[in-house]
Amino acid sequence: MAALVAIGRVNPVLAAGNYIPELTKSSFGDNFHWGVATSAYQIEGASDVDGKGESVWDRFTSRGHIKDKSDGKIANDFYYRYESDLKLLKELNFKNFRFSLSWPRILPEGTGTINEKGVDYYNRMIDECLRLGIEPWAVLYHWDLPQKLEEKGGWTNREVVDWFAEYADLCTRRFGDRVKHWMVLNEPAGFTTLGYLSGTHAPQRTGIGKYLAAVHHACLCQAEGGRIIRRNVEKSHIGTTFSCSHTEPYKPIGSHQRAAKRLDVVLNRLFIEPTLGMGYPIQDLPFLKKIEKHMLPGDEQKLPFEFDFIGLQNYFRVIAKPSLIPVIWANRVKPDSTAEITEMGWEVDPEGMYDILKQFSKYPVKEIIITENGAAFPDRLVDGRVHDPQRINFYKRYLQQILKAKQEGVNVQGYFAWTFIDNFEWAEGYRPRFGLVYNDFDTQERIVKDSGYWFRDFLK
Numbered sequence: 001m002a003a004l005v006a007i008g009r010v011n012p013v014l015a016a017g018n019y020i021p022e023l024t025k026s027s028f029g030d031n032f033h034w035g036v037a038t039s040a041y042q043i044e045g046a047s048d049v050d051g052k053g054e055s056v057w058d059r060f061t062s063r064g065h066i067k068d069k070s071d072g073k074i075a076n077d078f079y080y081r082y083e084s085d086l087k088l089l090k091e092l093n094f095k096n097f098r099f100s101l102s103w104p105r106i107l108p109e110g111t112g113t114i115n116e117k118g119v120d121y122y123n124r125m126i127d128e129c130l131r132l133g134i135e136p137w138a139v140l141y142h143w144d145l146p147q148k149l150e151e152k153g154g155w156t157n158r159e160v161v162d163w164f165a166e167y168a169d170l171c172t173r174r175f176g177d178r179v180k181h182w183m184v185l186n187e188p189a190g191f192t193t194l195g196y197l198s199g200t201h202a203p204q205r206t207g208i209g210k211y212l213a214a215v216h217h218a219c220l221c222q223a224e225g226g227r228i229i230r231r232n233v234e235k236s237h238i239g240t241t242f243s244c245s246h247t248e249p250y251k252p253i254g255s256h257q258r259a260a261k262r263l264d265v266v267l268n269r270l271f272i273e274p275t276l277g278m279g280y281p282i283q284d285l286p287f288l289k290k291i292e293k294h295m296l297p298g299d300e301q302k303l304p305f306e307f308d309f310i311g312l313q314n315y316f317r318v319i320a321k322p323s324l325i326p327v328i329w330a331n332r333v334k335p336d337s338t339a340e341i342t343e344m345g346w347e348v349d350p351e352g353m354y355d356i357l358k359q360f361s362k363y364p365v366k367e368i369i370i371t372e373n374g375a376a377f378p379d380r381l382v383d384g385r386v387h388d389p390q391r392i393n394f395y396k397r398y399l400q401q402i403l404k405a406k407q408e409g410v411n412v413q414g415y416f417a418w419t420f421i422d423n424f425e426w427a428e429g430y431r432p433r434f435g436l437v438y439n440d441f442d443t444q445e446r447i448v449k450d451s452g453y454w455f456r457d458f459l460k
């Protein structure tokens with residue numbers, strides 16, 4: 001109850017008896033998809049072998065922009081170690097593996113010449129999943145744009161829609177006979193904001209104009225990618241993923257409430273509403289009107305696509321209050337918050353997961369899958385073991401809130417933990433460890449953390 005008071009949230013179910021469901025695998029149902037999520041640049045390594053082209057992240061890291069000056073040249077070395085890693089995944093009782101395809105590994109220049117060695121790697125990795133009885137879930141785009149395309153403007157150039165269509169067509173033709181679960185984009189709000197507005201991620205571009213162009217083109221690709229998968233893959237299960245955060249006003253006063261509403265548009269509504277045929281939420285965030293500058297006749301009809309599922313990725317809530325730059329102000333933690341804080345500086349807020357599930361379930365979506373959720377804590381390897389009770393507690397509490405929402409009728413059908421093995425955490429480098437498995441980056445030795453064993457037993 002203390003937490004409820006601290007965050008000022010009125011939750012009728014909790015208020016009516018502090019109800020937290022008992023956590024068992026069976027209460028999620030037999031068809032619930034349990035998995036782990038990863039992404040190519042964060043795990044594969046092998047960044048310039050076998051014909052792979054340069055990505056914007058190869059370029060960005062080579063300029064020393066990462067906090068620990070690291071890069072993804074080796075990462076988890078998954079390119080060479082996928083067999084033993086997938087075997088370990090199976091031992092932990094996960095039946096679903098989410099990975100992304102690296103665009104520059106498959107099309108080194110972004111379009112045109114195909115790198116057959118790159119295609120071959122994914123064929124081998126996918127076949128290995130199937131051999132082990134693990135379902136592959138492929139994401140077409142998880143942030144590693146070919147550098148050659150960035151040099152032509154990247155996501156700000158409308159031609160990206162054609163480039164992406166060529167790439168999506170190729171991937172679905174080559175892998176669609178075996179991969180049935182597809183996701184088009186990973187967190188478009190993430191890569192457009194960080195890569196094209198604030199410039200804190202690759203390709204380090206800034207400004208509202210570039211951001212809005214990237215947003216519109218990503219929305220077009222999102223729908224076009226869905227149509228291409230539908231056309232090329234028989235019996236496909238098609239989704240795309242959205243980052244999302246429950247937004248709250250800093251103080252319960254009008255100006256802060258309006259700021260929270262604007263922040264909600266940017267973080268939660270901007271990418272899903274055009275997909276659902278609702279257009280861009282310009283009414284609630286007037287500066288978005290400038291996006292129309294990037295729209296051509298007929299675009300409105302191209303934005304919607306009926307996805308089979310939407311992937312939600314939730315890590316923290318956000319707090320809003322007005323500010324001149326950049327119109328909205330967000331902080332993940334209220335100064336008076338007593339909540340636990342992760343290595344990323346994010347507040348542990350399981351109720352925020354419940355709130356966001358309730359919010360998204362109001363949209364007419366067929367199915368929701370939590371395609372990412374997890375936490376970084378300062379893990380230590382002691383006598384060959386990693387005791388991470390904080391992470392176990394994190395997973396239990398978030399899963400309870402998901403189950404609660406499910407029991408109240410939210411159609412959530414899967415959960416993917418972020419992440420399998422500690423990996424490259426973008427601009428933060430290797431310090432934040434999100435894995436269920438600890439990685440010794442000097443030796444590439446994998447050590448299952450207590451949280452990994454917890455999942456193994458839970459999923460038995």
Ligand code: NOJ
Nearest residue numbers: 039186187313372418425
């Ligand atoms: C979202 C991103 O999809 C993933 O790449 C990242 O590592 C996690 N969040 C954790 O920050």
